[in-house]
Amino acid sequence: MNITRRQLRRLIIEEVKLVLAEKKRGKGCADTPKGCTRRSSDGTWYILNNKKGGMWRKGFKTKKKALAQLRVPGVHKG
Numbered sequence: 001m002n003i004t005r006r007q008l009r010r011l012i013i014e015e016v017k018l019v020l021a022e023k024k025r026g027k028g029c030a031d032t033p034k035g036c037t038r039r040s041s042d043g044t045w046y047i048l049n050n051k052k053g054g055m056w057r058k059g060f061k062t063k064k065k066a067l068a069q070l071r072v073p074g075v076h077k078g
Contacts, residue, residue, distance in 0.1 A: 027053035037066045 026048025046058035
């Protein structure tokens with residue numbers, strides 16, 4: 001398969017936009033009714049980073065376990 005410079009440039013720009021959008025995802029999530037926990041397509045739960053955006057921790061089997069991680073003493077030291 002041959003790809004032109006124009007097509008390559010378009011693909012790179014689209015990919016960069018996706019990466020930048022992923023980093024911002026979750027920013028300010030604590031102020032939303034949904035909170036900072038989300039369910040991924042494979043059924044596990046993950047926690048978004050409220051301050052910087054993006055994913056903070058992932059791989060929780062239940063929402064309850066993800067929320068329990070947020071209540072662990074020492075997690076929110078500033």
